[in-house]
Amino acid sequence: MPLVFRRRRPRRGFTLIELLVVIAIIGVLIGLLLPAVQGAREAARRAQCSNNLKQVGLALHNYLSTHTTFPPVVVLPRGRTTQPWSGLTRLLPYIEQSNLYDAINWDRDFEFTTSPTLAKVRVANFMCPSEVNEVPRLTPTLTYYPNNYCFNQGTWFVYDPVSGQVGDGVFVPNRAYGPQAITDGLSNTLGMSEAKAYQANYWDSQNPSVLGVAPPSTPAELITYVGGTFDRNGHTEWVEGDVHEVGFTTTFSPNTKVIANVAGQPEEIDLTSMRDGESITLPTYAAVTARSYHPGGVSAMMLDGSVRFVKDTIDLKIWRGLGTRAGREVISADQY
Template sequence: MCGLTGKPVNHRLNGFTLIELLVVVAIIAVLVGLLIPAVQKVRDAANRMSCQNNLKQIGLALHNHHDSLGYLPAQGDYRQAGGTVYWSLFTRILPYVEQENLQKLIDFSRPISQQPEVAKKKIKLLVCPSEINDRERPDTPTFTHYPLSYGANNGTWQVMQPPAGVGDGVFMVNGYTRLTDILDGTSNTLGVAEVKTFTPYFREGANPAVGGITPPQNPTQLEPYWTASEFKTDSGHTEWVDARVHQTGFTTTFTPNRVVPHHRDGRAWDVDFNSNREGRSAILPTYAAVTSRSYHGGGVNVLLMDGSARLIRDQISLATWRAMGTRAGLDILQPVD
C-alpha cells in the first residue's frame, strides 16, 4: 500500500514483540540466578572474615589479661558462696575489649542471678555475624540473658573434678593457666572456637566415671548417659556471663559440626551433654561433650593461643582435633589444611 506521496507505508510498530520480551525476561532471570549465589558467597566470606576478627580481638584481650595479671582467666571458680558464683572468663576480659564500664557494674562476689543488668547486655564482639539466633533469651519475667557464638577450650572430655580443676584444656576450673603451661605450643593449641546459640543439651545424667573416663569415640556412646538426664531444648550457649561449659565453653570430644543426634517428640535434635553442671556437687566430676559448631560452610573458626584465627575444616581427624584441645598432651601434630 502506498501513501499520498507514493511511497510504501510501513505498518510495523517500533517495540518488543511478545517473544522478544519473553527472551529478555528469561535472560534477566538467568543473570539474577547467577548473581544471587555470587552475592551470597561474598557475604559469607565477609562474615567469616568478620568472625575471625572477633576471635582475634578476644585473643588479644586474653593476652593482655595475661600480661597484666600473669595468668589467663579461669573458666570459672565454684569455691565461693557454695558454688553459686560462676562468672565466665568473658566477663573477666571486659576491660580489654573496651567494656570496662560494664565490668564495673559486676560484683564478682555475688551470683549472676542478682545482677540482671549485666546478663542481658549484648556484647557484639561475642556474636558471629552469621549467627541466625542473635536475640535475647528470657529466663524469667524479670531476667533476660544474651547468647554468644564463641566457647572457651575446656579440653577433651573431663571438665572438672571437685575441688580441683583437672580438665586438660587451656581454661581451667578453679584454677589458672599461664602461657608457659601450654607445653604443646600456643600455635598448636585451641583457645576459643565457634558454637551455635540456643543449643539443646542434656544435663545431670549418669556419671561417666562409673564406666571409666575414656572419651566416647562416637555420639552413640553418649546415649546411656541420657536415660535419667534432664533435656533442655534451646538454652545452651545463651548466657555469656555463665562460666559453665554448656554456656561459654566447648570440648573436643567430637570434631567440628559433628551431629550428635537425639530423636524426641517427632523431631531430630543435634545436642550437647553435660553430665553434672559445675558447682552442683562437692564430689561428682563433670564430663561434657559440647561440640564446636558454626554456620560457615565446611568448618568452624577458631582462635589459637598464639592469637591467630583460622577456619578448621569439618574433615579434621578426631585425633588431631583432640590433640589441639589439650594444653600439655605433648602430641606431635600433623599439618592441618
C-alpha cells in the same frame, strides 16, 4: 491538489515470546550471580568473625600481661552450689568494656544473678555475624544475651567438685594457667572456637557419675549418656561460667552431628553430665561441639592469638590433640 496518503509504519514492539525469552535470560543471570553474591557476603562475615576472635585473643594476652596467667573459665566455691561468672566477664576491660566490668562488685557479687542488667547486654565482640539466632533470651527472672566464642575446656572430663580434679583443656574451673603450663606450645593449643547460639542440649544427666570415664568415640556412644533436662538454650548466657554456655570440648570434631530422638523428632544435641557449680558431689563431663554457620568448618583461635579456619574434616585425633594443654602430641599446622 491531490491528496497524498502516507502509510504508517507499524510500531515495533516485543512479542510475548521475546518478552518471555528476555525474562528467562534475566532469571538465568540472576541464578548465576546470586551464589557469587552470597559467597562474597559469607566471606565478609567470616573475615569479621576472624577479626572478632583476634580481638578476643588480644584481650587474653593483655590479661596475661597483667595477671601472668590466662583467666579462669569459672571459679567454683567448694562445698556449695553456685551460679558462677564466666571467664568472658573477666576479659571485659581488655575489649574496651570497662564500664560493664565495673558494674560487677567482685567482693560482693559472687554470682551473675546479682547483676540482671549486665546479663542482657549485647557484647559485639562475642557475636559472629553469621549467627542466625542473635536475639535475647527471656526468662521469668532474667534476660540473657547469647555468645558465639567459647573457651577450650579439653576433651571430655571437665571438673570434679569432690577432689577438685580438672580436665586436660586450657580453661578449666578454679585454675588460671600461664604459658609455662601449656607445654604443648601456645601455637599448637586451642584457646577459643565458635559455637552456635541456642544450641539444643541435654544437661544434668548425672551420667557418667564416676571419675575415669573415657570420652565416647562416636556420637552413638554418647547417646547412651543422654538424660536429664533437654532445652535449646546452649550458648545463650555469656555471663555464666557453665561449659555449655561459654565453653566447648573436643570430644567430637567441628560441626559433628550428634542426633538424639526428642519427643519423636531428631535433634542435634550437646550433652553435659552435670552443670558446673550445680552439684557438690557429681563430676562434670561434657560433649559440647564447636559449631558455626560458616560452610565447611569453624574459626578457631590458638593460644598464641592466631586465628585459623579449621575444617570439619580434621582428624579427630588431631582435633583432640589441639585441645590438650600438655598432651605432648606432635602436631604441625599442615595437619589441619
